[in-house]
Amino acid sequence: MSDLTGQPPRSEPSDGEGEVTVLGTAHVSEASVREVEERIAEDRPDVVAVELDQGRYRQMKGEQPDDLDASDLLRGNTVFQFLAYWMLSYIQTQLGDRFDIEPGADMMAAIDSAEEHGIDVALVDRDIQETIQRFWARMTLTEKLRMVGGLAFGVTDSRVVGIMVGLIVGLIAGPALALFGGAVGITEAVYLRAATAALLGLAAALLVDQVAGLAVGGDSRLAAALGSGGAVATVAAMTGAADALVGSLLGGFAVTIIGSLALGVTGGLAFGIVAAGLIGLRGPVEPEAGGIDEMDIEELTDADVVTVMMEEFRQFSPGGAEALIDERDAYIAHQLIGLRNAGYDVLAVVGAGHRAGIEGYLDDPSSLPPMESLTGTETGSGIPWGKIVGIGLSVGFVAFFVLLAMAGVQNGFLLRLFGAWFLINAVFAAGFAKLAGARWSSAGVGGAVAWMTSINPALAPGWFAGYAELRHLTVNVGDISTLNALLSDETKPLGEIVSEMFEVPLFKLIMVVALTNIGSIVASVLFVSYVLPLFGTELGGVDGVSRLMLEGARNSAELIWRTIT
Structure with missing residues (x-):
């Protein structure tokens, strides 16, 4: 049985196997709304299945205005996954404005019509955050940058x-x-x-x-x-x-x-x-021939807007398109087959771009991939160069201080060098956080830990500054709609739009996290480029530092050997 809206089915399944009819719609089409309402009234199915998950359903019903966990946005790749989610939302909003209809109106019409006729509603789509995470993990670094x-x-x-x-x-x-x-x-x-x-x-x-x-x-x-x-x-x-x-x-x-x-x-x-x-x-x-700009809105019943965009992504990111389109086809088909096998007659309302894939699986259930392969998070593919470089920098930083100490360099020099590292990281991390509009307390927290997070790839000063800032911010998923409205406003100068974007809590939080991290990165580069050479002159320049590090390595090896023997 698929995941219903939380209520037990009101209708009894028919004897034997049920039937599934797939209705493809355009998420921004007024004609699709009318067609959904008419089909539900005429067919009177046992269940209306919609291309929604629990979170998006509750958001549409006004029961969950904050389905984005703000604390999740402070963790690594989640920020970039949010950008992907925002991009999809922005494009749908733009098309909705162009054709004067609320994005997702077809799904809302299906829910309202089903409830009006006393028909159960089944939510058959995969969780959106899981989909975006898998979408992001499947993309290569080049594809993400593009x-x-x-x-x-x-x-x-x-x-x-x-x-x-x-x-x-x-x-x-x-x-x-x-x-x-x-x-x-x-x-x-x-x-x-x-x-x-x-x-x-x-x-x-x-x-x-x-x-x-x-x-x-x-x-x-x-x-x-x-x-x-x-x-x-x-x-x-x-x-x-x-x-x-x-x-x-x-x-x-x-x-x-x-x-x-x-x-x-x-x-x-x-x-x-x-x-x-x-x-x-x-x-x-200029729009390509046959592209979205040249299509009549009713033609979108052959390929909904998200799928049109993702088909373009498929050209350079087959893995990303697979997670966003193909896997969801299979996931939804699994849910619909479960309802059919339970004996329910189902009208499935999905984006038209998913219709062919879903119907193919319904006709040949043996071709469905296992459900276990369609759920859960992914860690991405390929060599994790970012982590490797981060670990290398951490080891190199610690080794630098240890080898100099083992070579007999005075503690006073090492303390001054560490103090310079701490100070430059604190100033830049806190300064960049303040540029993003962070409170002094939040900027101070980010600056205070920047020296440590700069050498630890598992941490970032922006997380600490962001958590401190969250004490004074109320972040809501509705902030995405506010940002979309600001970006669509062609009457205001660019500077005013950017200023108002920083007043949106969700955007402010993301910028505080991002700029604090950037400040720490800049500080690290400046320390290596400017401060370290200045201190190195006290030890005889680059040649002197190299000789001391080699001497420290020899002393360390001798100490280890004596300890073992």
């Missing part, structure tokens, strides 16, 4: 994507320049000029932003601040008038850090802006 990138281009301006890409490239390029810039002719004078231009430009941008805020807002305010900051930075870079003053105030180490980061970020932003411009020159992408 999917998230597609979501970004679908919901943001290409300029924003270009800027974000540029910042990422810049944050990677900056430390690389600090380590290897001398090999390509970048001198301290170049770093000083770049640092001066960056600091003066930033100061001018902040000043203009505050002044312009008194008269204008939105994109005009942002444009004024960026334009003014860029102009001041350009003049400073061309003239070098303030180089001596900035150099005397900062010192060589700070100049190297700020200058290399400024060069990296500037180059990265230039790359991102050029890329965004090239994308913009292409203009809007």
Whole structure:
């Protein structure tokens, strides 16, 4: 027997085997709603089976407004699984708005009509969170990046994507320049000029932003601040008038850090802006022949919107499409065959893209895969490179301190080195958390544990900051609808939309978690690129540190040998 809505069947099954009729609908079609209502009234089946699980059913009935467990979103891949869930929700919402009908109206019509006629309702779909988890686990890393990138281009301006890409490239390029810039002719004078231009430009941008805020807002305010900051930075870079003053105030180490980061970020932003411009020159992408934009809404009864999108995914992610489409066909067929074998006459209301697969299994039940293979979570396939790298970094960090200690390096030096590691992680993790709108207490928690989580692949500072932030947030699955509405609003400037998104608890929680983790990663990169070389000069530079680590390894081996023998 399939999972009914929690009530025992009111109707008695007929003698012998029952019958299953599959009705394919479009989840955003008004005609599908009418057809569902008419078929239920005419056929009067024993059971109406719908393509829903318990969670989505209760959400539709208003009984479970918070079926997303907020604490689950703080764990590793669950954040990305949420993004996949959000993407599906956003696309269905967009199509629902286009055709002026609530997504899922066909399923709601089936439930309401069945209850009106006193017919049992069976929920025959697999749990949505289990489906999304399996969908995410089946995708390769490249496929995941392409999917998230597609979501970004679908919901943001290409300029924003270009800027974000540029910042990422810049944050990677900056430390690389600090380590290897001398090999390509970048001198301290170049770093000083770049640092001066960056600091003066930033100061001018902040000043203009505050002044312009008194008269204008939105994109005009942002444009004024960026334009003014860029102009001041350009003049400073061309003239070098303030180089001596900035150099005397900062010192060589700070100049190297700020200058290399400024060069990296500037180059990265230039790359991102050029890329965004090239994308913009292409203009809007023309829909493919026969694509969703060219289809009449009633034609969606041959392939519902989710399946149309997933068939595109199948081209580059067969595993992901299998979890989202094929496995659900088999799961639903298992449920329907159970009802049929129990003697019930069933009208199954499913998305039309599932109809062919389900009917194939109903005609040939022997071809069904075992139910055990369709349920449960998956850990993904392939080599877990992320975990391997994380464990390697952890072992390397601990080995570095242990070997130096075994080589006789003074405890005071090691304590100062550890203090620098703790401080830079705390500042960046807490600072990035605060940028995401975290409370000071939550940002402080993330910063306090960042030194430890940076070397432990099983932990992340964002989890701790997120749990602390949850004490002050009420996260609801309805937040997804709020985010979809904001992203669909074409009347507001982009800056205002982003600002309002941060006021949505679910989005704020995700950003606090993500940015705290990013802050810790940035801190680790900066520590290795800038701070460690500075401390290394006290031990004779890279050569001196290498000799000490080898000496520490020999001393450790001798100690172990003496202990054994």
